[in-house]
Amino acid sequence: MRINIAICDDEQKSLQMIQKELYHIADKLKIEIETYAYKEGKKVLDLIYNEKEDFDVLFLDIDMPDVSGLEVAKKLRQKHLDIILIFISAYEQYVFESIEYNPFRYIRKNRIEKELMPCLKAAYQRLEEMQDSYMIVKTGEAEVRVKHSDIMYFETSARKIGIHLKNGEVLFVRKTIKELYEELNDEHFIKIHSGCVANAKYIGKYSNHDITLDNGEHLIVSRTRIKSVKIALMNYWGNQV
Incomplete structure (x- = not known):
């Protein structure tokens, strides 16, 4: 099973770092992944909300200038999309506010190397379980x-x-x-x-x-x-x- 992963972060350096870590971890876990990087919340929202792309997992930065990650999450949940939503942020004060959108995980940017591996492993297991729901x-x-x-x-x-x-x-x-x-x-x-x-x-x-x-x-x-x-x-x- 291949996992299609979207990453949305307005900082290019952060995007590249997350992509690099995901491929490194996927190789260790022997999981096949494909990643797609976006710098604008509006873009990723349009692709997912209007079903132009089919992503399994979305790593979503909360603090973005055009449309915040929380706004993107709100729209996705209103449409009852089953995408696995993982918030990424440098600020822990968003944790409680993010709970409203039923995220799968909340990852801190300053601990991403430690928290990303168990997160990806758990997401893969969840997708395997979801595959059976047909x-x-x-x-x-x-x-x-x-x-x-x-x-x-x-x-x-x-x-x-x-x-x-x-x-x-x-x-x-x-x-x-x-x-x-x-x-x-x-x-x-x-x-x-x-x-x-x-x-x-x-x-x-x-x-x-x-x-x-x-x-x-x-x-x-x-x-x-x-x-x-x-x-x-x-x-x-x-x-x-």
Whole structure:
């Protein structure tokens, strides 16, 4: 597995040093990596946010002049992108503020030689775990590899299950809700009524009768499941802080 790594730092010297260290560490760990260096937060945000590039890991300097690393992180998290986010800074006072954006690690520039190796090793392990979070969906004669995190929800539809993806595509499979739910075996998926299961990742709001997804779509919650849905959502949101 090769890791695509983006590094964003407005200081050229710092960029070169981080790149050099990453390749040195990757060689020691026998990990294949490809790095891409950027000096502007706006540039890296455009590439990742608009899906022009597919990076696995982003090393992000916090203190940058055009767009701060925290602003970049905020935009990425608003879009629910799964990129592994690692903050790099010469200033430790940003640690608590950065927690809001659920970073994977926070590395201090003056200790980068010590902290970078365990960080890259842990990121690689996380990516290996994330690779397993896929399922093969058979739709007619085709087989589609679908990432769990791309599924917004799935529901019964004319004796089939419609799997609604974040890109707007709907895949239809001949399974039952129970079969697909058990096949996923993913705690992020919440059964909201007997014929529908939603991914907590995309739920932005709930009421006593429905949930609202990030795309504005409303899904009905059965009365018997209101309490369990609320508890599952509060637990999920609590873990994201």
